[in-house]
Amino acid sequence: MKIAFELNGKPATLEIDPRETLAEVLRTRCRMTGVKISCEAQVCGSCTVLVDGHPVSACTYLAYEARGKRVTTIEGLADESGRLHPLQRAFLDNFAFQCGFCTPGMILAAKALLDDNPNATEAEIIAHMNGNLCRCTGYLPILKAIRQAATEMRGEK
Amino acid sequence: MKALSDFKVVNHSVPRGDGVAKVTGSAIYTSDMTVEHMAWAKLLRSPFARAKILSIDTSAAQNEPGVIAVLTGNDLQGLSPYYGHGVKDHPLIAIGEVRFVGEPVAAVIADSELIAQEALSKIVVDYEERDPILDVDTSLAPGAPLVHEANYAGGSFRGFDDFPGASGNVCQAVHVEWGDVDAAFASAAHISEGEFYFPMIYAYAMEPYVAIADYDAKGKLTVYSSAQHPFMVRHDLAKVFGLPVNAVRVVVPYIGGGYGSKSYTKIEPLVAACSWKAGRPVKLQLSVEEAFLTTRSDDARVRMRTAVDAEGHIVARQATVHLNTGAYAENSPMVCRKAANRIIGPYRIPNVKIDCLAVYTNTVPASSYRGLGAAQVTFPGESEIDELSEMCGIDSVQFRLNNLAECRESIHPGMRPIDADIPGDVRKAASMLHIEKPLPAGHGRAVCCSASDAGAHPVTLAMVQIYADGSVSVLSGSTEIGQGSHTVLTQIAAEEMGVPLEKVRLVGSDTAVTLFERSTGASRTTTLMGRAVLEACREAIAQCKVMAVDVLGVSADTFVEERGGIRCGEKYLTWAQILEKYFKMEGCSILGRAYLRKAGDLDLIPVFWEIGVVGVEIALDEETGRISLDTLVTIGDVGLAIHPAMTEGQDLGAATMGLGIGLFEEMIYDGQQLMNGTMLEYRVPRFSDLAPHIEMQLVQNRDGVGPYGAKGGGEGAVNPISPCIANALHQITGVRIKRLPLTPERVWKALQEKKPGTAANKHDRA
Numbered sequence: 001m002k003i004a005f006e007l008n009g010k011p012a013t014l015e016i017d018p019r020e021t022l023a024e025v026l027r028t029r030c031r032m033t034g035v036k037i038s039c040e041a042q043v044c045g046s047c048t049v050l051v052d053g054h055p056v057s058a059c060t061y062l063a064y065e066a067r068g069k070r071v072t073t074i075e076g077l078a079d080e081s082g083r084l085h086p087l088q089r090a091f092l093d094n095f096a097f098q099c100g101f102c103t104p105g106m107i108l109a110a111k112a113l114l115d116d117n118p119n120a121t122e123a124e125i126i127a128h129m130n131g132n133l134c135r136c137t138g139y140l141p142i143l144k145a146i147r148q149a150a151t152e153m154r155g156e157k
Numbered sequence: 158m159k160a161l162s163d164f165k166v167v168n169h170s171v172p173r174g175d176g177v178a179k180v181t182g183s184a185i186y187t188s189d190m191t192v193e194h195m196a197w198a199k200l201l202r203s204p205f206a207r208a209k210i211l212s213i214d215t216s217a218a219q220n221e222p223g224v225i226a227v228l229t230g231n232d233l234q235g236l237s238p239y240y241g242h243g244v245k246d247h248p249l250i251a252i253g254e255v256r257f258v259g260e261p262v263a264a265v266i267a268d269s270e271l272i273a274q275e276a277l278s279k280i281v282v283d284y285e286e287r288d289p290i291l292d293v294d295t296s297l298a299p300g301a302p303l304v305h306e307a308n309y310a311g312g313s314f315r316g317f318d319d320f321p322g323a324s325g326n327v328c329q330a331v332h333v334e335w336g337d338v339d340a341a342f343a344s345a346a347h348i349s350e351g352e353f354y355f356p357m358i359y360a361y362a363m364e365p366y367v368a369i370a371d372y373d374a375k376g377k378l379t380v381y382s383s384a385q386h387p388f389m390v391r392h393d394l395a396k397v398f399g400l401p402v403n404a405v406r407v408v409v410p411y412i413g414g415g416y417g418s419k420s421y422t423k424i425e426p427l428v429a430a431c432s433w434k435a436g437r438p439v440k441l442q443l444s445v446e447e448a449f450l451t452t453r454s455d456d457a458r459v460r461m462r463t464a465v466d467a468e469g470h471i472v473a474r475q476a477t478v479h480l481n482t483g484a485y486a487e488n489s490p491m492v493c494r495k496a497a498n499r500i501i502g503p504y505r506i507p508n509v510k511i512d513c514l515a516v517y518t519n520t521v522p523a524s525s526y527r528g529l530g531a532a533q534v535t536f537p538g539e540s541e542i543d544e545l546s547e548m549c550g551i552d553s554v555q556f557r558l559n560n561l562a563e564c565r566e567s568i569h570p571g572m573r574p575i576d577a578d579i580p581g582d583v584r585k586a587a588s589m590l591h592i593e594k595p596l597p598a599g600h601g602r603a604v605c606c607s608a609s610d611a612g613a614h615p616v617t618l619a620m621v622q623i624y625a626d627g628s629v630s631v632l633s634g635s636t637e638i639g640q641g642s643h644t645v646l647t648q649i650a651a652e653e654m655g656v657p658l659e660k661v662r663l664v665g666s667d668t669a670v671t672l673f674e675r676s677t678g679a680s681r682t683t684t685l686m687g688r689a690v691l692e693a694c695r696e697a698i699a700q701c702k703v704m705a706v707d708v709l710g711v712s713a714d715t716f717v718e719e720r721g722g723i724r725c726g727e728k729y730l731t732w733a734q735i736l737e738k739y740f741k742m743e744g745c746s747i748l749g750r751a752y753l754r755k756a757g758d759l760d761l762i763p764v765f766w767e768i769g770v771v772g773v774e775i776a777l778d779e780e781t782g783r784i785s786l787d788t789l790v791t792i793g794d795v796g797l798a799i800h801p802a803m804t805e806g807q808d809l810g811a812a813t814m815g816l817g818i819g820l821f822e823e824m825i826y827d828g829q830q831l832m833n834g835t836m837l838e839y840r841v842p843r844f845s846d847l848a849p850h851i852e853m854q855l856v857q858n859r860d861g862v863g864p865y866g867a868k869g870g871g872e873g874a875v876n877p878i879s880p881c882i883a884n885a886l887h888q889i890t891g892v893r894i895k896r897l898p899l900t901p902e903r904v905w906k907a908l909q910e911k912k913p914g915t916a917a918n919k920h921d922r923a
Binding site: 027032033034035036037038039040041043044046073074075077078084088091092095097098099100101102103104107126127129130132133135136137138139140141142143 | 170172173175176177178179180181182183184185186188189360361362363364365411412413414415416444445638639640641802803806809810812813814835836837841842843844845846847851
């Protein structure tokens with residue numbers, strides 16, 4: 001079947017199998033391999049993408065459900081000129097990744113939070129990010145990166 | 158020695174070379190790759206822990222549209238299907254029998270992953286079930302059936318001298334002894350004694366095992382894999398397929414986590430055999446559930462006793478360690494050797510007797526896991542140290558200080574003396590933890606330490622290419638598993654060649670392009686590959702100086718080296734300018750190389766001692782038994798931090814894995830079946846487990862054999878965390894728990910048993 005949605009600001013029309021997940025379709029048809037698949041059980045958050053601004057686990061979200069919606073992946077975060085999003089820059093500044101496999105999901109989950117609430121407290125950040133696992137960093141650098149990006153996104157930098 | 162302030166690139170937290178790729182999603186991992194004409198494989202796995210395979214009928218699967226081939230243990234004629242760097246006991250797919258639930262029995266190769274998956278259900282396997290051997294006691298019982306009936310040959314890369322195997326189900330036996338343990342215990346003032354259990358741990362590298370293999374018609378095998386040790390994989394593949402080493406190419410793109418679990422060969426021989434059979438490139442992507450069935454840590458039962466004299470000096474330690482190695486040896490012989498070495502910790506102990514056995518059972522094969530045997534034995538070791546300090550009435554930090562080896566003191570006969578200031582590290586940790594301050598109710602504090610003989614066997618070769626346009630390439634066979642080695646190696650080259658970091662590129666990891674590097678593990682890369690890169694740069698510079706004599710028409714004593722080139726009177730020439738003038742042609746480059754081996758100052762093993770020193774303050778909720786971390790302090794005694802921020806990142810990451818082992822993680826078997834082999838049921842540390850107070854400090858005494866005095870980090874902090882939590886819990890409650898993890902249920906039960914009026918004041922709970 002054919003579905004149409006907006007992918008990183010551009011219209012996308014794709015022929016899909018109804019049983020395909022959004023992660024499969026994004027990775028194989030759209031070559032958005034920044035969508036990482038790990039636990040396949042909505043535990044780890046590595047496949048997080050934004051659908052109409054909300055974080056979803058693309059590994060268990062049917063591509064069919066995305067029809068007519070706005071889908072954002074990590075590939076769509078930098079602006080047209082290639083300037084990185086404040087969260088991407090903050091992740092670089094704080095060494096908030098090592099292997100990098102959780103990073104796209106982390107950044108997108110954090111974006112959903114800060115877009116909605118740039119004044120999120122530390123407790124709110126931790127509660128929101130609890131569905132994204134990282135096995136390398138011990139989380140502190142990620143928390144620092146999110147705080148730094150929040151400051152910048154509030155225009156306080 | 159160059160002063161810290163003189164470093165231009167090294168010892169600075171420069172941007173990561175892989176940073177932009179990783180935050181924009183453009184970093185390519187093996188799981189993201191496809192190659193032309195690629196087919197997909199899926200595996201049928203054994204439902205039994207121990208069974209004979211009577212027959213496999215693949216005809217129906219073979220006839221499914223889109224299925225290219227089916228591979229079983231009956232299709233391996235012409236191959237040498239058993240591999241293993243330690244013991245060649247591992248068939249690339251089950252041959253005639255299965256040894257654990259989840260062992261691959263058949264592989265379907267098809268045009269798509271979905272077709273391959275669906276065809277698996279058409280394969281009919283007739284098994285004859287046998288009684289499985291599921292634990293160490295059953296395996297070691299007299300007359301027990303054998304997990305392996307054949308006597309296998311030792312692999313070529315064991316990395317240590319112990320004789321392979323022992324007998325029966327013992328995969329490896331290691332004995333360490335010095336002094337007279339019996340006499341020391343007989344005259345001891347206090348003895349701490351107990352039986353401890355360290356569970357099976359799943360590393361959860363977020364990218365599950367994946368490989369793409371292309372066995373082409375000309376007999377050349379190319380493999381892309383998430384492997385930590387591409388040269389070890391190449392060796393195993395060459396042996397399996399009877400190919401010369403130069404016909405096997407292993408390429409390792411970015412790796413989504415390793416932590417030891419991607420050490421040595423995993424699925425690569427099987428994927429290569431699929432390609433060999435199908436005549437197509439084949440990709441096999443395991444799921445996390447399948448990764449649970451591929452490698453785990455050795456679980457360990459440790460019976461230990463430690464004795465002190467009346468003054469509180471440790472006089473003896475004796476231990477019997479039983480590692481449950483699972484169905485295949487993998488790297489467990491080395492885990493066994495290292496656990497036996499590391500069990501004495503960083504202490505001077507005059508009388509030692511350790512027996513460590515790695516024992517086969519019909520469970521998931523165990524292998525390397527961050528710390529390599531050290532976490533298993535540091536838990537009992539540091540628990541007993543605290544018990545003894547209490548018996549002696551000496552503060553536990555002071556007790557450690559009284560017994561810790563000083564720098565340059567030898568604690569293992571025949572090994573390199575300690576190359577770190579461990580007493581200084583422990584003092585720092587205690588001070589950062591404010592150990593003397595009054596504790597809030599329900600809080601406990603502890604400091605623990607470990608010492609590991611790290612670095613593995615030192616054979617590391619590197620090349621640098623110096624270009625006439627001023628750019629530099631580092632050709633390194635070590636792998637970037639997230640630890641940041643690709644950044645660190647370019648920093649060293651930029652420092653030595655005097656070029657901006659942006660001009661340095663890292664080439665690797667590709668066995669067809671780079672020289673041999675034994676492995677990426679044992680915290681060795683900065684120390685060994687870093688030093689090889691430094692020496693390769695120096696060799697390139699020596700060549701440039703010879704060329705300068707020719708170019709300038711002067712003798713070598715008329716110029717001096719000055720960062721990035723030479724000065725000859727008023728004239729300054731960069732290395733690139735010398736090359737340009739020498740060759741008079743654009744695009745030229747020269748090669749500097751370095752070959753490190755076990756010789757000279759690398760002759761003494763270990764390459765360096767990896768130190769773990771951590772402190773915690775925990776909070777206990779006595780009503781639920783839940784422990785949370787209030788404060789974490791780590792000391793990274795790394796000689797010199799080439800990249801301070803990433804070095805601290807290793808300490809925090811390792812400590813967080815230690816927290817998982819201490820509080821949550823355990824693979825649980827019920828009979829022959831792994832019960833919690835998914836991330837829904839296997840709990841790892843999350844954001845909310847983050848300690849509110851974290852302080853990390855690096856100690857840079859430049860006492861290592863690596864570049865500029867550097868030593869490795871990255872494993873140390875994982876080892877002492879679990880005993881640190883257990884000791885802090887004991888401080889709060891008086892309860893000593895000798896089994897990990899310290900789950901709320903386990904802690905709560907132990908607290909109930911201790912309460913007056915219950916069955917017993919039983920402190921020791923298995």
